[in-house]
Amino acid sequence: MRMTTIGNSIKESIFSIIRHPMVTIASITTISLMLVLIGSFMAFSINAQQILERAGQQPPIEITMEIGVDEEQLDSVEEMLKQHEDVLESIRYTPQQNFEHFKENMDAKDLFEDFPVENIPYTFMVRLSDPDKGESFSAQIRGLPGVRKVTLEQSVMRFLSQAIVWVQYASLIAFIVLSIISFFIISNMVRVAVFSRGEEINIMKYVGATNWYIRVPYILEGALVGLAGALLAWGVTLFAYERLYATLMSGVKPTDILAMVEPGAVSGQLLWIYLLIGIGIGSLGSAVSVRRHIFV
């Protein structure tokens, strides 16, 4: 395709957008709405993913030994943890260390001055390479002599893990439903444009315009509408996310486990996805519509 032809196609597509402002606005709004919804689900997913990762980096498994366990049993458990392929790191805490840690978390430290340390058990804090293997690991450890209980702090992780899956399903359903709606609205927009320019298209055919020459401006029109919808949705999502971030994150350190992902990091990801989906659906909807309505 020559430069002149490309220039003409771009010019024609812009004229067509201007010629039917209401239809164009309706199309842009629908695409934006779809993208904002998808973006909301995505923003939640990105945040849940971050929390999950951070939670995975915490020592989620605590092994509590029997009170008065002998040294041999302790060494045996410690050796087993060192040898275990899924264990990334394990730390042994003495009763004294546990007592100190307990006191640090209490306001009235004087109350525990005479507390018998021998009533506090040995513990192991374990970090696994894959947090998902927590359940099977726990089952193995529970059977060892001297082990009283194994605590898995995975309820939050399990919730987040499931939430991500559900959010992804919801995103997918929303994406499909809204894509179909956007697709039909854009198809309709192009149909209106094609019918309003029916005479011109006929003349183009008689003069010898190829199918592509006639169709490209409409496909470009759809792509431009998709682009406008994507940018609008991006602006709206970013604005809303920044507001939410400012409200929920006041007084929270960005490094905290439940801290939200910073708006700057979210905006980049959303922009590319919005552009891809917006332009993709816009041009695809137009292409299908012009293919149906324009025959040389």
Add this chain to the structure above:
Amino acid sequence: MIEFRNVSMTYQTGTIALKDVSFTIQDGEFVFIIGRSGAGKSTLIKLLTCEEHPTDGQVMIDQYDISEIKRSLVPYLRRNIGMVFQDFRLIYTKTVYENVAFAMEIIGASRRLIRRRVPIVLSIVGLRDKANARPGELSGGEQQRVAIARAMVNNPMLILADEPTGNLDPANSETLMALLEEINHAGTTILICTHDRDLVDRMQKRVIEIDGGCLVRDDSIGLYVRSCVEKEALQTTEEGALTAEDTLEDSRQDDSKKPKIVSQPVTESEVQS
């Protein structure tokens, strides 16, 4: 060369448009296709532009059977055919210049070539000074000249005109025919479907008559009405009116009725370019 070989055409509705039509048109000929409404004239044009395909027979252009042409090649065929319609079919949102340039843009001509050729073509049809006017501001005759400029701007080998004078008064019809004749002298084949009896008789060109889908007459220098029966019918229905031959005789004697070329002079620089 255009050749119809035993062409028959029946529409999906069952209407028979053409029945076993055969004729040949040589390059550079000027031919009138005449016949009553519904006789099959427009179908003949549609077959040449590949809007329709014959149900039987072959339509050949330069030994190439266009009845079997691939759909993707149709635009390239049409680039060699200029079309002129009764209702002009101009784009009313574009200026005269843009309407003509549009035909060149579509085939991918460079802006430089468009800027050079469109003014020349507008000069030939006598509309150079109206280049920036919109078709709605022009008379019917002027609009039809814009259509001719658009049809000829890509130097087609063939110009097809479907009732080009249908919306024009006699004076404008004369002008238009003179223009088409001038284009024909430059080597372009002209094929005109018309009802305009006076025009056909005056031009003295080849006449192909279609009636009920059949080719009933092919005269090298023909008149619109030929048979005695038809002449009598004409004389009785138009009491006091001149016969076709009389009209022709008058036109030969009266110089004022001869087609006049209205072209604006092309400047020397335009000719050189």
